[in-house]
Amino acid sequence: MNRSFGYLIFCLLSLPGAVFANSTDNLRWSVDNSVRLNINSTNNITSRNYFIGLDSHKVFNDQNKDVGYSVVQLYYTKLSNQIPFPFMFGHADDEQIIIREAHYNFLTNRNSLIPNIRIGHFTLPFGLEDSQDTNGRLLDYGHGKNLGTKLDWGLLANKVHKHFEYKLSYSLGGKDDPKSKDGSYIITARISSLSHLDLNFGFSIYKAKLDNKARERVALDVKYHLYQWTIKNELAYGNTDNNASSYWLFEMNRLSVNEQWKVYLQYIFEDNHQQMQSDKKLVLGTRYSPDNHWDFSMQLKQQFQHPENNDELELLQAQLRYRF
Amino acid sequence: MKLFGLLFLLVINNSLADAFCSLRDPVSQINTLYPNHESYISFVKKISHQTRKIVQENLPNNDLHFGELGQHTLYVVTKKQQAIGYVHVRSEQSDWGLVEIVWAIDVNFKIVDFTFQRCRSPEKAELIKAEFKQAIIGRDFELLKLYLAKDGISANHTLLSQINTDSNLVNVVLRCALKTLLLTQVVWHDELKQFTQQKP
Numbered sequence: 001m002n003r004s005f006g007y008l009i010f011c012l013l014s015l016p017g018a019v020f021a022n023s024t025d026n027l028r029w030s031v032d033n034s035v036r037l038n039i040n041s042t043n044n045i046t047s048r049n050y051f052i053g054l055d056s057h058k059v060f061n062d063q064n065k066d067v068g069y070s071v072v073q074l075y076y077t078k079l080s081n082q083i084p085f086p087f088m089f090g091h092a093d094d095e096q097i098i099i100r101e102a103h104y105n106f107l108t109n110r111n112s113l114i115p116n117i118r119i120g121h122f123t124l125p126f127g128l129e130d131s132q133d134t135n136g137r138l139l140d141y142g143h144g145k146n147l148g149t150k151l152d153w154g155l156l157a158n159k160v161h162k163h164f165e166y167k168l169s170y171s172l173g174g175k176d177d178p179k180s181k182d183g184s185y186i187i188t189a190r191i192s193s194l195s196h197l198d199l200n201f202g203f204s205i206y207k208a209k210l211d212n213k214a215r216e217r218v219a220l221d222v223k224y225h226l227y228q229w230t231i232k233n234e235l236a237y238g239n240t241d242n243n244a245s246s247y248w249l250f251e252m253n254r255l256s257v258n259e260q261w262k263v264y265l266q267y268i269f270e271d272n273h274q275q276m277q278s279d280k281k282l283v284l285g286t287r288y289s290p291d292n293h294w295d296f297s298m299q300l301k302q303q304f305q306h307p308e309n310n311d312e313l314e315l316l317q318a319q320l321r322y323r324f
Numbered sequence: 325m326k327l328f329g330l331l332f333l334l335v336i337n338n339s340l341a342d343a344f345c346s347l348r349d350p351v352s353q354i355n356t357l358y359p360n361h362e363s364y365i366s367f368v369k370k371i372s373h374q375t376r377k378i379v380q381e382n383l384p385n386n387d388l389h390f391g392e393l394g395q396h397t398l399y400v401v402t403k404k405q406q407a408i409g410y411v412h413v414r415s416e417q418s419d420w421g422l423v424e425i426v427w428a429i430d431v432n433f434k435i436v437d438f439t440f441q442r443c444r445s446p447e448k449a450e451l452i453k454a455e456f457k458q459a460i461i462g463r464d465f466e467l468l469k470l471y472l473a474k475d476g477i478s479a480n481h482t483l484l485s486q487i488n489t490d491s492n493l494v495n496v497v498l499r500c501a502l503k504t505l506l507l508t509q510v511v512w513h514d515e516l517k518q519f520t521q522q523k524p
Contacts, residue, residue, distance in 0.1 A: 057344035065363035133346035
């Protein structure tokens with residue numbers, strides 16, 4: 001816990017301008033609370049997760065222009081009977097201060113080809129997750145499972161041009177730790193059409209040495225909005241320690257006219273050539289947001305084909321979230 | 325845990341429904357609306373329930389969607405260290421969900437141009453045609469308000485006679501333009517003083 005605070009203080013003090021700028025100008029901050037219930041029918045385990053976090057965003061500018069912005073998200077996270085538990089935790093009932101996003105983005109001149117540079121702990125730019133942030137939600141695009149980690153410490157070059165945008169990152173492969181472990185590293189990149197357009201498509205690459213395994217991935221993703229409907233597709237192919245693997249996610253969702261309700265259906269296919277049988281899942285979920293503060297979501301994840309030696313997963317999750 | 329107790333005491337109501345890492349500046353839209361600009365400066369301010377009342381008073385029968393409360397950004401677009409205009413993104417409820425429009429406003433608070441950031445309506449193509457834009461470009465809040473029908477939420481004959489569509493999206497864009505001009509002047513009044521004094 002002390003180590004996490006140390007990184008955060010280091011990060012904040014390292015930010016140029018942060019020390020001198022008016023600390024409340026252009027500052028957004030919110031306390032983000034949520035409780036999550038997980039009912040796993042496969043192993044008859046019911047677990048709960050509690051999150052209390054501080055989410056902040058600050059823009060820094062001089063007399064003439066924005067020079068950068070920071071994002072810092074610090075969450076107290078408590079597990080209760082969580083089996084298996086994420087790598088950051090020591091046991092099924094552990095509690096930790098978790099740093100999610102914590103980075104500073106240096107902005108360069110718009111007419112320059114020199115990219116903006118992000119430094120810190122950020123989400124790896126790959127696939128659908130890059131244009132659709134799922135932070136703090138039940139909805140997920142398999143980022144962590146596919147890449148080995150969702151976030152990492154490092155540098156990220158990025159720029160939005162007239163007809164396309166891109167991100168290219170080099171990170172240390174330490175996941176929540178800002179250091180390389182046993183020569184770990186991650187290179188990730190995504191180039192895409194402009195993310196606000198109704199039709200958005202991207203191409204991503206990923207090469208890493210992570211957890212003492214060599215990993216490579218390429219992915220194509222497409223997102224299309226039509227009226228209240230959205231269709232998303234991500235197709236990834238690669239290998240982990242020379243074992244070929246593939247991943248396909250298809251999602252269809254619908255928003256209500258007032259945007260308080262969202263319903264989504266995902267089909268997820270994963271194939272690892274080491275296994276005789278591929279993994280196929282359906283996820284049916286809904287989200288209700290009556291106002292700017294409350295958010296209730298629920299989803300059922302049902303595996304209908306699973307690799308040998310694995311039990312069939314049936315997981316019901318519900319989450320209540322309140323931001324103020 | 326003491327830290328979080330302190331945070332609860334200090335907190336101010338400035339929330340956003342989604343995590344802040346999902347915030348994106350409308351970089352490509354600013355480039356489209358002000359192709360010759362050199363940079364921009366952000367000013368983040370809170371749209372409060374008090375502001376909501378001001379909208380209801382100045383535009384009877386109108387309201388702000390709950391997603392429009394909280395903190396929002398106005399971009400002052402600059403060239404050669406001079407403000408050449410403002411950019412603000414506002415959402416308006418439509419038959420096809422929220423429509424997000426990026427507005428370009430000059431330093432005299434008149435509409436310069438607009439572009440859709442998000443619009444799922446099939447009628448979008450009609451509204452980006454020159455005739456509709458010509459009808460609203462150059463108008464300030466008071467002049468634009470002359471296009472409102474008596475119900476306060478739809479376009480009147482004066483506007484509809486200048487364009488080839490009577491789609492509900494016309495009403496949506498008109499309401500959005502009016503709220504944008506009103507909120508820009510009310511909420512960012514202090515920050516924009518320095519730039520309005522620069523005006524030619």
